[in-house]
Amino acid sequence: xxxxxxxxxxxxxxxxxxxxxxxxxxxxxxxxxxxxxxxxxxxxxxxxxxxxxxxxxxxxxxxxxxxxxxxxxxxxxxxxxxxxxxxxxxxxxxxxxxxxxxxxxxxxxxxxxxxxxxxxxxxxxxxxxxxxxxxxxxxxxxxxxxxxxxxxxxxxxxxxxxxxxxxxxxxxxxxxxxxxxxxxxxxxxxxxxxxxxxxxxxxxxxxxxxxxxxxxxxxxxxxxxxxxxxxxx
Numbered sequence: 001x002x003x004x005x006x007x008x009x010x011x012x013x014x015x016x017x018x019x020x021x022x023x024x025x026x027x028x029x030x031x032x033x034x035x036x037x038x039x040x041x042x043x044x045x046x047x048x049x050x051x052x053x054x055x056x057x058x059x060x061x062x063x064x065x066x067x068x069x070x071x072x073x074x075x076x077x078x079x080x081x082x083x084x085x086x087x088x089x090x091x092x093x094x095x096x097x098x099x100x101x102x103x104x105x106x107x108x109x110x111x112x113x114x115x116x117x118x119x120x121x122x123x124x125x126x127x128x129x130x131x132x133x134x135x136x137x138x139x140x141x142x143x144x145x146x147x148x149x150x151x152x153x154x155x156x157x158x159x160x161x162x163x164x165x166x167x168x169x170x171x172x173x174x175x176x177x178x179x180x181x182x183x184x185x186x187x188x189x190x191x192x193x194x195x196x197x198x199x200x201x202x203x204x205x206x207x208x209x210x211x212x213x214x215x216x217x218x219x220x221x222x223x224x225x226x227x228x229x230x231x232x233x
Contacts (some may be wrong), residue, residue, distance in 0.1 A: 041141050043096035043108045046119045049143060052134075054106050054123040057081045058098075066098075067091070095189040103127045109187040109194075113227045116141050116143045118151070122185050122194075131199045132184035140191040151224070152229040159231055161215045169211060177208040192224035193232070 047055075055063070057080040069076035070088050077085040082101065094110040107122040116208045119139045126132030135164040136154070138146040141224055148154075156179060158171055182199045201209050221232040 041094045041110065041117050041119070043110055044091060044093075045081040045121075046108050046121075046139070046143070047096050047098065048075045050108070050119075050121070051143070052121065052123075052137070054100065054104070054121070057084075057100065058086055062086075076078075090189055092189060095187060097187075097189075105128065107187045109192070111192055111224055118146070118227075119143075120151070120187070120188055124183075124184055124186075126184065126199065129202070131182040131202045132197075133182040133199065136185060151227060153231065155183065155222070155231060156221050157198075159220050160196075160217050161212075162217055163215045167215075169215065174212055174215070177212055178204055188220070194222045194224075194229060196220045196222060 030125060044067055048060060048067070058066075058078070059081070060080050063082070066076050066078050066086070066088050070091050075087050077087045080086045080100070084101050086098060086100050088096070088098050089105070096108040097105060104123070104125045107124075108191060109120045109122070111118045111120055118141075121137045121139070122134050123137070124132055124134040136148055136152060139152045140146055157175060161171065161174060162172075163171060174201075176232050178200050180202075184197045184199045186195050186197075188194065198216055201213070204212070222229040223232045
C-alpha cells in the first residue's frame with residue numbers, strides 16, 4: 001500500500017514539475033523584449049551566436065534558455081559541459097555579463113563605430129588565489145574578429161603608477177618588480193567607458209608589493225572615442 005502511494009506521489013510531482021516548466025517557457029515566449037532588444041545587433045544577440053573558446057562550455061540552446069528565464073525575472077543557473085553552473089548577471093541591449101565558471105566571466109559591450117556597431121568582449125579569468133587577467137576581443141556585425149590593436153590602446157605598466165618627482169622609487173624599479181603584469185578590465189552597463197585594474201599583488205614578492213602599492217592607482221579609465229579606446233587624461 002505504501003509503495004503504491006509513493007508511486008502516485010512521484011507521478012503527481014512530475015506532473016506539477018513539467019507543468020511549471022511549460023508555463024514558464026510559454027510566459028517567456030509571450031513577454032515582449034525590453035526596449036531596444038528587437039534590434040538585430042544587441043548584447044544578447046551576440047551572446048546567442050558568439051563562437052569563442054570562452055563560451056564553448058555553453059551551447060547556444062543553453063544560452064537561449066538562460067535569456068528566456070532572464071526575461072521573466074528569473075536567474076537560471078544552467079549546467080555547462082564542465083558539470084559546473086553558469087548564469088547571467090546583467091543584460092540590457094548594449095551590455096551583458098555572464099558568469100561562466102567560479103573563476104571566469106564574460107562581458108559583452110556594444111559600441112558605436114563610424115559606420116556600424118561593434119561588439120567588444122572581455123573574458124576575465126581569476127579568483128582569490130589566481131590574479132585576474134582579461135582578454136579583449138572585438139567583432140563586427142558579421143561576427144568577424146577584428147584586430148584588437150585597432151580599437152584599443154592597452155594600458156602599459158607605467159599607466160597604473162603615479163610616482164612623485166624626487167621619489168626614491170623609480171619606474172624602472174617597478175618594472176623589474178613586475179615583469180609580467182596582469183590586468184583586469186570591466187565594462188560599464190551605463191556608458192562606453194571601461195576600467196582597467198592592475199592585479200599583480202597575488203604573485204609578486206610581498207616586499208616588492210609593499211613598495212609598489214604606495215604608488216599604484218586604483219584603476220585606469222579608458223574612453224571610447226572615434227572607434228578606439230584611449231586612456232582618459
